[in-house]
Amino acid sequence: MSTEAIPAEKPKRNFNALFGLTLLGLLVLMWIVLAVATPSFATALNITNLLRQGSLIAILAVGQTFVIITGGIDLSVGAIVGFTTVIVALLINAGWPIWVAVLVTLLVGVAIGLFHGFGIVKMGLPPFIITLATMTSLRGIGLLMTNGNSISINSDSFQAFSRGSLAGIPYLFWMVILVAVPSYIFLHHTRWGRYLFSVGSNAEAARLSGVNVPRTIYMAYVLSGLLAAFVGVLLASRIGIGNPTQGDTYELQAIASSVIGGTSLFGAIGSVHGPLIGSFILSTINNGANLLNVNTFWQRVITGALIIVIVYFDGLRRRGK
Amino acid sequence: MTSTAQDLHPAPTLAPGRTILELNGLEKRYPGTHALKPVHLAFKAGEIHAIVGENGAGKSTLIKLLTGVMPRTSGEVIWEGKPAALATPHEAMALGINAVHQEVVLCRHLTVAANMFLGEEESRFGLLQQRAMVKEAQKIIDGLGFDLPAHVVLGDLTIGQQQLIAAARATVRGTKFLIFDEPTAYLTRKEADQLFKLIRRLKGDGVTIIYISHRMEEVFELADRVSVLRDGTLVGTRDIAETDEPELVKLMINRSIEQIYHKEHFTPGARIVETKNLSGKGFENVSVTVRAGEIVGLYGLIGAGRSEFVTTLYGRHRKSAGQILWEGKEVQVNSEHDAIRLGMALAPESRRDQGLCLNLPVGINLNLPIYKRISSNFLISGAKEKTEADRQIADLRIKTPTRNALASSLSGGNQQKIVIGKWLAHGAKLFIFDEPTVGVDVGTKAEIYRLFSTLLSKGAGIILISSYLPEVYELADTLHVFRRGKLVATHGFRTASHEDILGQALAEKQEKSGGQK
Ligand SMILES: Nc1ncnc2c1ncn2[C@@H]1O[C@H](COP(=O)(O)OP(=O)(O)OP(=O)(O)O)[C@@H](O)[C@H]1O
Ligand SMILES: [Mg+2]
Numbered sequence: 001m002s003t004e005a006i007p008a009e010k011p012k013r014n015f016n017a018l019f020g021l022t023l024l025g026l027l028v029l030m031w032i033v034l035a036v037a038t039p040s041f042a043t044a045l046n047i048t049n050l051l052r053q054g055s056l057i058a059i060l061a062v063g064q065t066f067v068i069i070t071g072g073i074d075l076s077v078g079a080i081v082g083f084t085t086v087i088v089a090l091l092i093n094a095g096w097p098i099w100v101a102v103l104v105t106l107l108v109g110v111a112i113g114l115f116h117g118f119g120i121v122k123m124g125l126p127p128f129i130i131t132l133a134t135m136t137s138l139r140g141i142g143l144l145m146t147n148g149n150s151i152s153i154n155s156d157s158f159q160a161f162s163r164g165s166l167a168g169i170p171y172l173f174w175m176v177i178l179v180a181v182p183s184y185i186f187l188h189h190t191r192w193g194r195y196l197f198s199v200g201s202n203a204e205a206a207r208l209s210g211v212n213v214p215r216t217i218y219m220a221y222v223l224s225g226l227l228a229a230f231v232g233v234l235l236a237s238r239i240g241i242g243n244p245t246q247g248d249t250y251e252l253q254a255i256a257s258s259v260i261g262g263t264s265l266f267g268a269i270g271s272v273h274g275p276l277i278g279s280f281i282l283s284t285i286n287n288g289a290n291l292l293n294v295n296t297f298w299q300r301v302i303t304g305a306l307i308i309v310i311v312y313f314d315g316l317r318r319r320g321k
Numbered sequence: 322m323t324s325t326a327q328d329l330h331p332a333p334t335l336a337p338g339r340t341i342l343e344l345n346g347l348e349k350r351y352p353g354t355h356a357l358k359p360v361h362l363a364f365k366a367g368e369i370h371a372i373v374g375e376n377g378a379g380k381s382t383l384i385k386l387l388t389g390v391m392p393r394t395s396g397e398v399i400w401e402g403k404p405a406a407l408a409t410p411h412e413a414m415a416l417g418i419n420a421v422h423q424e425v426v427l428c429r430h431l432t433v434a435a436n437m438f439l440g441e442e443e444s445r446f447g448l449l450q451q452r453a454m455v456k457e458a459q460k461i462i463d464g465l466g467f468d469l470p471a472h473v474v475l476g477d478l479t480i481g482q483q484q485l486i487a488a489a490r491a492t493v494r495g496t497k498f499l500i501f502d503e504p505t506a507y508l509t510r511k512e513a514d515q516l517f518k519l520i521r522r523l524k525g526d527g528v529t530i531i532y533i534s535h536r537m538e539e540v541f542e543l544a545d546r547v548s549v550l551r552d553g554t555l556v557g558t559r560d561i562a563e564t565d566e567p568e569l570v571k572l573m574i575n576r577s578i579e580q581i582y583h584k585e586h587f588t589p590g591a592r593i594v595e596t597k598n599l600s601g602k603g604f605e606n607v608s609v610t611v612r613a614g615e616i617v618g619l620y621g622l623i624g625a626g627r628s629e630f631v632t633t634l635y636g637r638h639r640k641s642a643g644q645i646l647w648e649g650k651e652v653q654v655n656s657e658h659d660a661i662r663l664g665m666a667l668a669p670e671s672r673r674d675q676g677l678c679l680n681l682p683v684g685i686n687l688n689l690p691i692y693k694r695i696s697s698n699f700l701i702s703g704a705k706e707k708t709e710a711d712r713q714i715a716d717l718r719i720k721t722p723t724r725n726a727l728a729s730s731l732s733g734g735n736q737q738k739i740v741i742g743k744w745l746a747h748g749a750k751l752f753i754f755d756e757p758t759v760g761v762d763v764g765t766k767a768e769i770y771r772l773f774s775t776l777l778s779k780g781a782g783i784i785l786i787s788s789y790l791p792e793v794y795e796l797a798d799t800l801h802v803f804r805r806g807k808l809v810a811t812h813g814f815r816t817a818s819h820e821d822i823l824g825q826a827l828a829e830k831q832e833k834s835g836g837q838k
Contacts, residue, residue, distance in 0.1 A: 190448060190449060191449060194431070198428045198431060198439055201431060202426065202428045202429065206428065206439065207410060208388075208422065209439040210409075210410055210414055211439065268428070268430035
């Protein structure tokens with residue numbers, strides 16, 4: 001006899017999938033509208049361009065989501081992107097083989113992530129503060145290293161990568177898939193992903209269950225730093241220079257993508273597909289506004305307003321459930 | 322059943338009756354508090370050992386030391402003959418020591434199954450075996466006789482159900498030594514029975530159990546031996562057959578109490594509040610009247626709609642139909658602010674989520690509702706703030722080093738006293754107490770009940786919600802029974818038997834067995 005009947009609800013996972021779908025629906029709807037409204041939207045050139053634009057933020061958003069799920073935030077990713085364009089440019093220009101240069105650059109991202117973990121776990125700093133500090137100082141270090149100049153990369157094969165395509169899809173977008181699939185498996189199908197959620201939900205409970213909470217926090221920031229460095233490499237390839245001021249406001253776009261994609265800033269709620277869709281919604285807004293000849297100043301205003309609207313309706317839907 | 326039980330844990334290695342765990346001068350100091358003075362105590366393999374004591378006596382502290390949640394200040398813990406460091410929860414679990422903590426510490430966002438296996442997930446090639454874990458969790462839950470689904474998100478369950486999951490979880494981890502810290506505080510009677518069955522079965526399997534509770538009848542029902550802590554000192558250990566309740570209470574508080582349920586009858590005065598067919602989320606058609614000088618008890622299972630009813634009355638949620646009359650006039654209560662202005666005060670049920678600002682000092686928590694009164698010209702009067710807080714701390718005997726200590730550093734029961742205490746100085750006309758004595762020790766319970774009388778004598782009315790039948794039974798002048806969001810029966814002071822009331826709260830078939838008003 002059950003005195004307090006529990007509605008036999010399906011697990012939240014299904015709900016997540018559904019939410020992903022509605023966002024996807026919104027994205028597809030935007031595409032259809034733009035395809036009808038402008039002649040230039042549905043051209044191969046524009047679509048590949050759109051995919052290239054969205055890819056970088058999409059990868060950042062995935063890393064950001066890992067951090068947000070633990071209840072933290074990583075403000076430094078834009079600065080890491082700028083900084084690592086410099087690192088990879090310097091290394092390649094110094095004659096290092098490309099793969100070594102890339103690997104070392106990725107390790108720089110890991111090191112920055114470790115530093116964040118150290119600040120949070122060992123020094124007890126709030127994530128907001130430690131990553132804010134890195135955000136400003138990394139750009140400073142980069143400027144010191146380059147004397148404020150851009151470094152143009154003298155390797156054609158490195159730059160060719162970002163222009164190339166496979167099966168009609170730009171390499172850059174393939175990189176999103178390369179990141180997204182393992183990230184999805186990691187987040188939803190491994191114990192480490194589970195621990196990210198548990199730390200964001202109730203760190204004390206996680207600790208009492210034998211979860212290594214400090215290590216989990218390190219892991220989240222390392223992943224975020226690593227993915228940011230990866231984006232730095234991709235951006236360097238795309239623009240062909242190393243410049244520490246690149247990637248301006250990328251961190252905010254990544255956070256916005258993540259939140260549009262259903263991630264809760266209070267932690268413990270988030271997915272991989274949500275932020276991906278969120279980032280492509282953002283880049284579609286920009287792309288569409290360009291094609292429709294909307295004043296660039298207005299674009300910013302519209303983007304801000306849309307973030308509020310989308311997240312508000314998401315909240316409504318959640319509460320309505 | 323037995324086969325599942327064997328799946329749950331390996332047979333403990335020690336013969337029953339031998340010492341499995343020994344405390345050798347175990348001691349704990351927090352800054353400002355000597356929570357546990359050196360304790361010597363030996364637990365025998367396979368026994369149920371109850372630990373009782375006042376709020377703040379050091380019971381939970383002892384548990385935290387044994388489970389590696391906190392480091393000890395000094396002393397030794399001998400596990401199966403060998404000293405154990407117990408520096409991390411992980412180490413305690415590896416030895417087979419597990420605990421169900423006083424506050425449910427699980428992850429609300431994860432599923433029941435994910436919580437049950439948190440920290441020990443099954444995976445193959447690094448991938449979680451989710452389906453297998455849900456199935457296994459369900460098997461364990463079913464094997465324990467709990468009627469709960471394993472695939473739902475934990476936060477969707479009631480606190481009582483979550484507590485059962487916490488218990489089920491503790492049993493799956495190769496447990497040899499299991500500690501329950503006030504496990505029944507949030508359980509309904511039926512859930513408590515399920516838990517007792519589980520505890521007895523674990524004992525049958527040779528697991529050693531520590532059982533902490535403020536409810537004496539549970540101690541006598543379950544335990545083989547009982548130890549009493551007072552102010553961090555172990556003041557006695559008894560075989561259960563050789564002791565009785567008055568002796569334990571005397572050991573606990575160093576004085577005797579003739580009567581816990583202090584009840585004075587006042588002639589009911591004018592109507593303070595009246596609801597007419599009030600409906601809202603979680604309850605419908607509830608008509609209740611509270612008059613000056615009376616206690617109206619609302620009894621029912623957790624989840625029966627009582628809390629929803631009072632929070633709606635309090636303006637927290639919108640009513641969907643019906644009327645609220647305040648002193649005879651219809652009023653609209655659209656917010657808590659409206660309610661407080663009318664003269665209502667609500668001490669909510671969940672102290673962690675609703676009742677306390679855990680990271681603020683005790684004094685601020687106590688004064689929160691009355692800052693208006695203790696300020697003049699926008700400035701808070703420091704002196705008044707101090708005296709008000711200190712008076713409450715003294716009146717309720719809240720155990721805290723100073724009023725500046727953080728609420729989070731208090732023992733569970735003492736936190737509960739703050740939740741109650743902050744409304745007492747407020748001078749409201751209608752007090753709503755939702756589960757006011759959860760986790761509160763006997764001495765303080767008596768204290769709180771006496772305070773009820775004081776409030777009544779000043780012309781206030783009280784709505785008392787409790788899932789603990791003796792409490793409402795012995796105190797309420799009018800007792801309403803709720804079931805599934807409906808008011809199903811009404812009784813006068815002690816006019817029905819316990820069995821009848823329980824039956825009305827549970828019954829599926831015997832509809833309307835009570836005298837419905
Ligand atoms: N983290 C902490 N920091 C400082 N003091 C603490 C802390 N935790 C507990 N205390 C103090 O230690 C003493 C013992 O607390 P403990 O939680 O062990 O009591 P308890 O016997 O479990 O009481 P209850 O029945 O109310 O749960 C209390 O005076 C409490 O204020
Ligand atoms: Mg306690």
